[in-house]
Amino acid sequence: MDKKKHCVKLSVQPSRALMDEKFIVLVQNAPPGFQMTIHSLHHSEDGHSWEAFGHYTADATGTVNVSQDHSVGGTYSGVEPMGLLWSLRPVPGSKPHLRFRKMNVQTPMEVTISVYQGHQTVFVDQVQLASVLVERWYMAPGVRRIPVTESNLTATLFLPPGPGPFPGVLDLWGGGGQLVEYRSALLASHGFASLALDYLTPKITLKTGKMVENDYFETAYKFLQQHPQVSGSRIAMMGLSFGTTMTLKMAVYSEVMKLSCAVCISGSHIQPVNATVEEIFIMFDTKSEKTRISEENEVIWHDVVLPVPTDPGMKADVGRLQCPLLLIVGEDDQNWAAPESAQDIKEMMEQAGNSHLLTLLSYANTGHLIEPPYTPHTRASRFKPVGSNELLVVLWGGETVAHSRAQEDAWRKTLAFLRENLYSRKNSAVTFTSHL
Amino acid sequence: MSRNTLRPLTVKMITSLLRVHRKLSSLNPAVGAVCGVRWSSGLNRPPLLSAAPARALMDEQIIIKGRFLPPHCPVTVCAQLHSDDGDLWQSFAHYNTNADGTVNLASDHSVGGSYLGCEPMGLFWGLEPAPGSREGLRLRKKNVETPYVVHMSLLEGHVSQREEQSVELAVATTERWYMAPGVKRKDIRQNGVVGTLFLPPGPGPFPAMLDMWGMGGGLMEYRSALLASRGYAAFSLAYFGHKDLPGPQTTINVGDAYFKSAFQFLQDHHQICANRVGIIGLSFGVYLTLRMAAHIGVKASCLICINGPVGSVLDLVDADGRCTAFEESSQKHWSFDERGYVSFRDISSPGNFNPENKLKLENISCPLMWVVGEDDMSASSIENADVMEETLKASGKAHLFTRLSYPGAGHLIEPPYSPNARLSLWSIKPVKFTIWGGYPAPHAAAQEDAWRKILDFLDTNLRGFGQS
Numbered sequence: 070m071d072k073k074k075h076c077v078k079l080s081v082q083p084s085r086a087l088m089d090e091k092f093i094v095l096v097q098n099a100p101p102g103f104q105m106t107i108h109s110l111h112h113s114e115d116g117h118s119w120e121a122f123g124h125y126t127a128d129a130t131g132t133v134n135v136s137q138d139h140s141v142g143g144t145y146s147g148v149e150p151m152g153l154l155w156s157l158r159p160v161p162g163s164k165p166h167l168r169f170r171k172m173n174v175q176t177p178m179e180v181t182i183s184v185y186q187g188h189q190t191v192f193v194d195q196v197q198l199a200s201v202l203v204e205r206w207y208m209a210p211g212v213r214r215i216p217v218t219e220s221n222l223t224a225t226l227f228l229p230p231g232p233g234p235f236p237g238v239l240d241l242w243g244g245g246g247q248l249v250e251y252r253s254a255l256l257a258s259h260g261f262a263s264l265a266l267d268y269l270t271p272k273i274t275l276k277t278g279k280m281v282e283n284d285y286f287e288t289a290y291k292f293l294q295q296h297p298q299v300s301g302s303r304i305a306m307m308g309l310s311f312g313t314t315m316t317l318k319m320a321v322y323s324e325v326m327k328l329s330c331a332v333c334i335s336g337s338h339i340q341p342v343n344a345t346v347e348e349i350f351i352m353f354d355t356k357s358e359k360t361r362i363s364e365e366n367e368v369i370w371h372d373v374v375l376p377v378p379t380d381p382g383m384k385a386d387v388g389r390l391q392c393p394l395l396l397i398v399g400e401d402d403q404n405w406a407a408p409e410s411a412q413d414i415k416e417m418m419e420q421a422g423n424s425h426l427l428t429l430l431s432y433a434n435t436g437h438l439i440e441p442p443y444t445p446h447t448r449a450s451r452f453k454p455v456g457s458n459e460l461l462v463v464l465w466g467g468e469t470v471a472h473s474r475a476q477e478d479a480w481r482k483t484l485a486f487l488r489e490n491l492y493s494r495k496n497s498a499v500t501f502t503s504h505l
Numbered sequence: 506m507s508r509n510t511l512r513p514l515t516v517k518m519i520t521s522l523l524r525v526h527r528k529l530s531s532l533n534p535a536v537g538a539v540c541g542v543r544w545s546s547g548l549n550r551p552p553l554l555s556a557a558p559a560r561a562l563m564d565e566q567i568i569i570k571g572r573f574l575p576p577h578c579p580v581t582v583c584a585q586l587h588s589d590d591g592d593l594w595q596s597f598a599h600y601n602t603n604a605d606g607t608v609n610l611a612s613d614h615s616v617g618g619s620y621l622g623c624e625p626m627g628l629f630w631g632l633e634p635a636p637g638s639r640e641g642l643r644l645r646k647k648n649v650e651t652p653y654v655v656h657m658s659l660l661e662g663h664v665s666q667r668e669e670q671s672v673e674l675a676v677a678t679t680e681r682w683y684m685a686p687g688v689k690r691k692d693i694r695q696n697g698v699v700g701t702l703f704l705p706p707g708p709g710p711f712p713a714m715l716d717m718w719g720m721g722g723g724l725m726e727y728r729s730a731l732l733a734s735r736g737y738a739a740f741s742l743a744y745f746g747h748k749d750l751p752g753p754q755t756t757i758n759v760g761d762a763y764f765k766s767a768f769q770f771l772q773d774h775h776q777i778c779a780n781r782v783g784i785i786g787l788s789f790g791v792y793l794t795l796r797m798a799a800h801i802g803v804k805a806s807c808l809i810c811i812n813g814p815v816g817s818v819l820d821l822v823d824a825d826g827r828c829t830a831f832e833e834s835s836q837k838h839w840s841f842d843e844r845g846y847v848s849f850r851d852i853s854s855p856g857n858f859n860p861e862n863k864l865k866l867e868n869i870s871c872p873l874m875w876v877v878g879e880d881d882m883s884a885s886s887i888e889n890a891d892v893m894e895e896t897l898k899a900s901g902k903a904h905l906f907t908r909l910s911y912p913g914a915g916h917l918i919e920p921p922y923s924p925n926a927r928l929s930l931w932s933i934k935p936v937k938f939t940i941w942g943g944y945p946a947p948h949a950a951a952q953e954d955a956w957r958k959i960l961d962f963l964d965t966n967l968r969g970f971g972q973s
Contacts, residue, residue: 076968078736079707084686085560179686181706200707202687210559210654211678230656231676260553492550 077105079184079199087258088178088205088251089441089480091150094135096184096199099127106143106185107135108192109153111178117167119157119445121145124188142188145470153182154205155473157445161191166462168438168450172247174254175214177204205443207251209258214250217264220288223271225250226264226296227257233298235262236305236329236491239289243310243336244353246270246455252307255441259484261491262299264289268315268346269455280347286315287325303491307332307483310405310437314340314349317385320392330393330490332483335402335437337410338385338417339374350456367449367464369403377406377413387414388421395428395486397479399435403466407437430482432475436467442477554582554659554675560652562734563681563727564920564956566625569610571659571675574602580674581618581660582610584628585635589647593635594924596620596628599663617663620946628657629681629922630949635666641930641938644923649730650690652680681922683727685734690726693740698767699749700742701726703733704776712781712806712967713738713771715797719788719813720831722746722754728785731920735960737967738777742767744793745831756830760821761801764793768803781967783807783871785959788884788916792817795893799868807966808869809959811876812886812916815866815893816858846928846938853884855892866893867900874907874962876955878914882942886916909958911951915943921953 078097086092094107108122123140125133136150145152159167171178183197208214211230217223225248229235238261242249246269253263266289268281294301306328308316313336320331322342340349353373361369378384387394396414398407411429418424432439438447452463467475553572561567571580583597598618600608611625619631634642646653657679661672684690687706693699701724705711714737716729722745729739743750744764745757752758772779783806786794791813797803818838819829838851851857875893877886890908897906911918915925925948931939943951 083558083561085680085682086558177686181687183707197708200687202685202706204560204686206560209678210680211656211676230678231658232673488550 077103077184077198079182079201081182081201081203084201085177085204085206087209087255088207088443089255091136091443092203093150094153094182096125096127096133097131099131099133101127101129101131103127103131104187105133105198106187106189107133107140107153108183108185108189108197109157110181110183110192111157113169114172117163118160119169120160120192121153121156121158122189122192123149123152143190151443151473151477154180154443155446155476156469166450168447169445170249171207171251172249174207174250177206179204207254207258212254212257214254217292218272220292221271221273222285222289222292223248223267223273224264224289224292225253226262226293227253228262228298229257229260233262234300235260235298236303236487237261237293237296237299237301238263238487239286239293239304239306240265241268241306241308241312241315243308243312244269244350244454245452252441256487261305261487262293262296264293269311269350280345280350282345283319283323285346286319287323290319290323290326302327303329305330305332305487305491307334308336309334309439310336311350311353313337313407314385315346317387318349320394321385321387321389328392330395330486331390332395332397332486334397334439334479335399335405335407337374337405337407338387338414339378339383339406339410340385342382342385363449363464365449366462367403368461369464371403371406373406375406375409377409384413384417387417388423390418390423390426393426393428393486393490395430395483397430397439397483398432399437399439399467399472399475400431400433401435401466401468401472402437403464404437428482428486430479432471432479434468434471435475436472437465438467439472439476439479441480442473446472446476552659552674554657554677556657556677556679559678560680560682562685562731563653563683563922564731566611566922567679568625569628569657569677571600571602571608572606574606574608574659574674576602576604576606578602579661579663580608581662581664581671582608582628583658583660583666584632584655585657586632586653586655588642588644592638592642594632594644595635595666596631596633597664597666598624598627598631618665622946624946624949626922626949626953629655630924630952631945632924639930641928643917643926643929645725646683646727649683649726652682655679655681683730683734688730688733690730693770694749695770696766697751697763698742698770699744699747700724700740700767701729702774703729703739703741705733705736705738709738709776710778711736711738711776712963713740713774713777713783714963714967715768715771715782715784716741717744717784717786717790717793719790720745721788728920732785732963735963737963738771738774740767740771755832757819757821761796764797765801765803768797768801768805780804781806783809783963783967785809785811786813787811787918788813789817789819791815791889795864795866795869796821798871799864799866802868805871807871807962808873809876809962810873810893811918811955812878812881812884814853814855814858814884814889815864815896816853816855817862818852818857818859820859820862842940844938846940847931848940849883850881850885853886853889855885855888866896867902869897869902869905872905872907872962872966873897874909874959876918876959877908877910878916878918878943878948878951879910879912880914880942880944880947881916882940883916907962909955911947911955913944913947914951915948916941917943918948918951918955921949921956923952925949925952 122143124142144156183200215226248267253265256263313333359372596619598615620627659675664671724743729741732739791810
């Protein structure tokens with residue numbers, strides 16, 4: 070009997086893939102009807118361990134195919150080809166309120182996938198029957214990573230392989246600041262020259278103590294526009310959370326930026342018009358009395374910008390938008406009143422007659438952090454907004470299964486939206502590379 | 506492209522011929538003009554070249570596709586890589602796009618270039634040194650911890666590699682790896698044994714293979730790296746021409762005790778199943794494999810012998826420490842062709858073997874897979890295979906013997922999808938080229954088929970529930 074179970078074969082195809090690519094986890098040569106647990110383990114950059122697992126029973130041929138078979142228990146259930154990634158959670162005994170974010174995009178995320186005998190829930194002292202290592206990459210082969218410091222920018226440019234020229238994307242994250250590269254790295258892997266921009270904590274702000282102004286974004290736009298490998302007339306802007314605020318500000322009001330399209334995730338158009346970046350940022354007062362605290366002591370900032378203003382001076386005038394806009398919101402967003410803002414944006418655009426430019430994706434039971442797919446969902450995590458010294462536990466929202474499905478769907482649609490709008494039907498001198 | 510004459514086309518034939526690109530290419534003058542207009546007119550989206558998976562193992566087939574191209578138009582797919590030594594290798598193939606504007610190398614036919622016909626991996630095994638390269642190159646990866654980075658491009662029209670005027674439509678970059686994620690590489694210098702051990706990921710214990718190459722010497726790791734990527738612990742063993750071995754690098758300075766130690770090393774390893782250890786050898790490595798199994802008496806679970814001899818003109822170091830120089834002992838058997846290239850073929854002609862080295866092949870008692878390249882110009886492969894087969898038959902052990910024989914394949918039957926070297930530089934002083942044999946397409950097919958069968962053979966004999 071022992072000999073047989075040790076002949077269990079485990080394979081994951083492909084063993085090296087992009088972060089947003091699916092894989093097939095296959096167990097073979099098990100005894101028919103053999104109960105097993107398929108387990109994933111990842112040690113993150115910041116020293117924490119994450120795991121996920123599913124409970125399976127081998128069929129008559131001794132096979133389990135995670136893409137086709139049902140998990141009957143574990144961190145996910147049912148037929149979930151990628152459950153071993155999106156249901157990853159910190160191992161028992163970990164610090165609470167962790168968030169998975171890979172900051173070094175030049176190395177892959179390594180995940181160990183193992184098979185254990187029986188339906189297990191604790192793995193510390195268990196011996197695996199078989200184990201493989203899987204690499205998940207943010208950068209496709211040939212993608213180039215180029216730090217950008219000219220003109221006082223703090224940014225990283227990711228270029229697809231080849232001579233180009235490529236359409237460009239200006240990529241912004243939210244109120245936590247820093248230079249976050251992983252979405253841009255993935256965008257470049259799909260054929261877009263993508264500039265990840267630090268606009269809250271760039272070197273110039275750290276040096277002078279002054280927040281950037283509109284011209285910082287315009288400088289970033291011009292950098293892309295003038296880059297020999299970027300198609301200057303095909304540039305999009307994408308933002309999440311506070312990044313949406315900035316994206317809408319520039320898309321509506323900038324004389325310099327002529328965007329081909331914009332993608333706004335988990336954000337809002339609510340902002341004082343004609344204000345500086347700093348004035349807008351301060352408006353999102355994290356100590357506002359509209360802050361709520363959950364039963365688990367998690368900070369809920371959802372109400373801070375509500376109610377949606379009627380004063381037009383307090384909202385970006387989306388009726389003036391001239392480019393297509395993709396709006397992505399999670400209906401369980403506990404951090405930002407994104408669904409309410411989206412409704413108002415829709416109404417404003419309908420009234421102005423440009424609602425044909427709007428595509429709204431609204432996901433039930435989905436939280437604030439709508440990111441590229443197949444990484445763990447975090448419902449609440451420790452967060453320090455720029456300008457604050459307090460490390461709080463912030464509630465983002467979302468129920469794991471629904472949120473993970475939303476990420477997969479939203480990412481696919483985001484890529485399709487960018488392709489559609491950055492490659493026109495007219496004569497195009499743009500070359501395109503992708504691994505999809 | 507006008508080699509094929511236009512034939513009268515009936516309506517029925519047109520439908521079937523639409524997929525026969527060779528015929529279609531004969532219509533090219535007219536089609537080309539239409540394509541010329543199409544290339545510059547608006548397309549819904551620009552052409553795309555994809556290779557998936559983009560990061561794959563060297564022995565994995567990948568799918569190379571072009572999409573969003575005009576229908577029925579000539580395109581060229583090219584591949585380029587730099588070897589570890591910095592040489593540029595390249596390949597190209599001519600296709601005509603399908604009615605839906607795609608080209609798929611897994612199903613479509615090349616009508617010209619480095620290969621013809623439907624060859625999904627032709628761009629890899631069809632690689633050749635770029636014009637102007639040094640002569641006599643052979644593509645062998647020395648550093649197996651890094652991948653080959655292959656740049657692929659899709660060009661307009663049927664062009665040969667990188668012509669000045671060719672328009673690049675799309676590019677893709679792929680990586681080809683010898684080591685799967687999690688495979689561990691360890692330098693071994695233990696008890697005098699010199700080699701590199703590769704362990705698969707996971708707890709083990711694993712079945713294992715001892716891996717030996719031929720009289721090129723040194724330490725070649727790539728086959729072992731791949732075996733470990735397929736779940737077998739694998740040990741590349743150096744025995745000749747390596748700085749960490751005793752004595753001058755021009756002679757074999759190790760004897761039976763060395764090979765016994767190497768096998769023992771594997772059996773003693775805590776992550777290896779002592780009773781599931783096999784041996785794989787190519788060229789002179791075959792003789793060593795057989796010597797270990799039949800003479801030294803190691804308990805191998807199975808043997809794989811590729812294009813090698815059952816006997817030897819060379820001696821291993823004997824008890825008195827006398828050793829053999831390859832050149833000295835074998836030179837009388839060298840033959841030269843009209844270009845002055847040397848063939849080592851007759852060294853392994855059974856009639857030339859040193860009778861003192863004759864092995865009791867009938868002692869072999871484990872399954873044995875024997876691989877023959879019928880165009881082997883470096884070893885008398887067929888003759889030796891015959892001797893082995895006859896010997897086993899005569900001792901009632903025919904059931905142990907599996908023979909794979911490949912017409913058109915040469916001496917260097919290696920893991921698949923890398924180019925064959927029909928000849929290569931053997932020595933620098935004096936400059937000498939040696940002939941290995943083998944023609945590109947049949948050799949590539951042999952490598953693919955043999956490797957698959959080798960892995961199945963290992964699965965059966967090292968993992969099966971059979972005798973252990």
